[in-house]
Amino acid sequence: MPRATTVECPGCPPLRALTFDTLGLIKVIESREIQGGPKVVDRWGQPDSTKSVNAVSLIHRQSNPLLAVARKDGQIEVLSPVTGVSLATISNANDLDLQSQENNVIGLHLFAKQNLELESRAYNLLTCTGKGSASIRSIEVPDSATGSSSIDSSKTWNVCNSGNVLCCKVDKNEKFALFGGKGVEVNIWDLDNCTKIWNAKSPPKNSLDIFTPTWFTSVSYLSKDDHRKFVAGTNNHQVRLYDISAQRRPVLSIDFRETPIKVLAEDIDGNTIYLGNGSGDMASVDIRTGKMLGCFTGKCSGSIRSIVRHPELPVVASCGLDGYLRLWDTKTRQLLSSVFLKQHILHVLFDSNFIVEDTPKGADSLPIKEETIKEITDGEEIEATPLKRKKSSRNKENVIDGSKKKRAKESEEHKKSKGNDEHEKTASRDKGSKSTSKKKNKSSKYEIPDEGL
Numbered sequence: 001m002p003r004a005t006t007v008e009c010p011g012c013p014p015l016r017a018l019t020f021d022t023l024g025l026i027k028v029i030e031s032r033e034i035q036g037g038p039k040v041v042d043r044w045g046q047p048d049s050t051k052s053v054n055a056v057s058l059i060h061r062q063s064n065p066l067l068a069v070a071r072k073d074g075q076i077e078v079l080s081p082v083t084g085v086s087l088a089t090i091s092n093a094n095d096l097d098l099q100s101q102e103n104n105v106i107g108l109h110l111f112a113k114q115n116l117e118l119e120s121r122a123y124n125l126l127t128c129t130g131k132g133s134a135s136i137r138s139i140e141v142p143d144s145a146t147g148s149s150s151i152d153s154s155k156t157w158n159v160c161n162s163g164n165v166l167c168c169k170v171d172k173n174e175k176f177a178l179f180g181g182k183g184v185e186v187n188i189w190d191l192d193n194c195t196k197i198w199n200a201k202s203p204p205k206n207s208l209d210i211f212t213p214t215w216f217t218s219v220s221y222l223s224k225d226d227h228r229k230f231v232a233g234t235n236n237h238q239v240r241l242y243d244i245s246a247q248r249r250p251v252l253s254i255d256f257r258e259t260p261i262k263v264l265a266e267d268i269d270g271n272t273i274y275l276g277n278g279s280g281d282m283a284s285v286d287i288r289t290g291k292m293l294g295c296f297t298g299k300c301s302g303s304i305r306s307i308v309r310h311p312e313l314p315v316v317a318s319c320g321l322d323g324y325l326r327l328w329d330t331k332t333r334q335l336l337s338s339v340f341l342k343q344h345i346l347h348v349l350f351d352s353n354f355i356v357e358d359t360p361k362g363a364d365s366l367p368i369k370e371e372t373i374k375e376i377t378d379g380e381e382i383e384a385t386p387l388k389r390k391k392s393s394r395n396k397e398n399v400i401d402g403s404k405k406k407r408a409k410e411s412e413e414h415k416k417s418k419g420n421d422e423h424e425k426t427a428s429r430d431k432g433s434k435s436t437s438k439k440k441n442k443s444s445k446y447e448i449p450d451e452g453l
Contacts, residue, residue: 011037012327012336013313016354018058018081019325021343024051024071026084029325029339030354037337038327044084051075055108055168056347060311065353066141068125070105076127078110078141081351087141090125103131107168107179126191128168128179132160136191157194160184166217167232172224180216186232188244201248212236218263222287223270231273231287233261239275241287252290257281265307265316267330274316276304282318284333296328298335305345311352319345 015038017029025045031038045051052072058081059066067081078088107128121141128134135156159165163183170177176197180186187199205211215235222229228244237257240250259278266273267284272293276282280300284293302322309316314330321344327336 012315014354015310015313015315015327016351017317017325018067018349018351019319019341019345020053020056020069020347021341021345022052023047023049023343024053025343026053026069027341028084031327031337038325038339040339040341042084044079053346054104054106056349057108057110058349059110059112060352061112062353064121066110066123067349068108068110070108070127072104074104076105076108076125078139081349088139090139103129103133106130106165107134109168109170109174109177111174113174126170126177128159128165130164130166130181132158132163132165132179132184134159134177134179134189136194155194157189159187159189159196163214167219169219169221169230171221171227173227176227178219178221178230180219180232182215182235183213184216185214186216186219186230186242188227198244199248200242200250203249203253217261220264220266220273222266222273224266231264231266233264233275235260237261237277239264239273239285241290252287254285254290254292256283256285256292262304262320263307265309267309268311274307274309276300276307276318276320278303280304280320280322282307282328284330294333296333296335298326298328298338300324300326302344306347308348308350310350317348317350319348321345 011033012031014033015031017038019027019029021027025043025047027040028042028044029038030041050071050073053069054072055070057068065081066087067079069077069079071077074091076090077086078090079086105127107126109126111124111126113124122138123141124136125139126134126136133156137154159179160181160183164181165179165184166181168177168179170191175191177189177191178186179189185200185202188197189195190197202214203212216232217235218233220231221227222231222241230242232240232242234240237255237259239254239256239261241252243251256275257277257279259281261275261277263276264273265275271286271288272284273287274282274284280302282296282300282304284296285291286293296318300318300320300322302320304318304320306320307316307318309330315336316328316330317325318328319325319341323341323343323345325339325341325345325348327338328334329336
C-alpha cells in the first residue's frame, strides 16, 4: 500500500488563476482570504477531448484584456479572461493537416501592442505548428461577441527544415522569437523581417564518443529586457544556458535528476529559474552559478507541464498530469495551497489585475479591537469597573491577631481537658485500690486455720 502524508498548508494570498486541461475546459480559481484556500469559482466550455488546449497567451492589462487559446482540433479562440465570452474564432483547417497530431499549433503569442494601422480593434497573432510553419496575422476583434472575425494573413515562414518544433517563446519587447524541438536546434528569429539571426550548435561528443541527439522540450528567456540570454530544457534531463553574444554552444549545462525536463520558467529577478521534470520534481536554480537553491517540498505524483511566476506576489504556480494546481512560496519553497481539478492540467496563467473587493463602508472589519481602543482612550466617559482589591495591612494584622487568640484559647481548653482527664484517672485508680483492700479483708474474716482441726 502506498504511504500518504498530510501537509498543513498556511494558505495563499488573494489571487486569480486560469487553468487549461486536456478536455478543453477553462477553470477560474480565486483566493480571496489570506488564510482560506483557493476555490474553483467558474468553468468555461464543455468537456471534449478534441478541444484539448495546446497553447495559451494572455494580454495583461486593466482595460480590454484578451486571452488566446489554441486547441487540438486546429481552432484558435480569442475570449475575454474576465467573463469567458468568446470574441473571435479562427479556424486553421485549410492550413493544417488535422490527421497528424505533430502538426498542431504548439506556439501561440498574442501581441500586446495593438495594430494602429487599422481603425478597428486589430491585434497581431503569432502561431507555430509542430512542422515548423510560423505565421503572423492580424485579427480584428469585434466589440460584441459575434463569434466571427476577419483575418489578414500577412507573414508566413518556416523555422526548420526537418524535425518537430516543441517549444516557442517571444521576448518582452515582442521583436524576437525563440524556437526549438526534437531534431531542431534552438534558433532566434527577427519578427519584423522574418529572418534568422542566430542558431545554436550541438554540443560535442562525450568521452565515450557518443553523440547526444538534439531534443529540446522547453525554452525561456532569462531576462525580460535582454533577448541574448535564455535557458533551454532537454529530454536528457539537462538545463542549458545560452548567450548569443558569447558563443553558439551552451555557456553552462546543469543535470537535474534522471527524467526529461518538461517546463522552465524565469523569476522576476532575472537570475533564478524554476524547472519541473516528468517525474514531478520541481526546483529552483541560480543560473549565475549553476547551483540548485532547493527543491519544492511536497512531491507531485505526475509530470509537471506548466510553471508560472506571479508578477507581483512571491508565489509560483505549478500544474501537471496529476490534476492538481499547486501554489508555492518562492522564498521558502513551501506549499501554500493546492486544488484538485480532476483533469490533466496542461497550462496555468495568473491574472495580475485581480483586485479583492473591499468591505462595505457600513461594516466594521474589526469591531472588537475598536471598542477596546475606545475604552482605553476615552477614560472620562467610561465608568470604572469594580476590581478585586487586596486586603490592607491592618486587615492582615487583625486577622493574624484573631487567629493567634483563637489558637491560644484552643490550647488552654486542651490543657484543662487534659488536666481533668488525669484527675479522673487518678481518682479511678484510688477507688480501685480501696475496693481491692476491702475484698481482701472480707475474705480473711471467714478463713479457718488448719491447725484447729
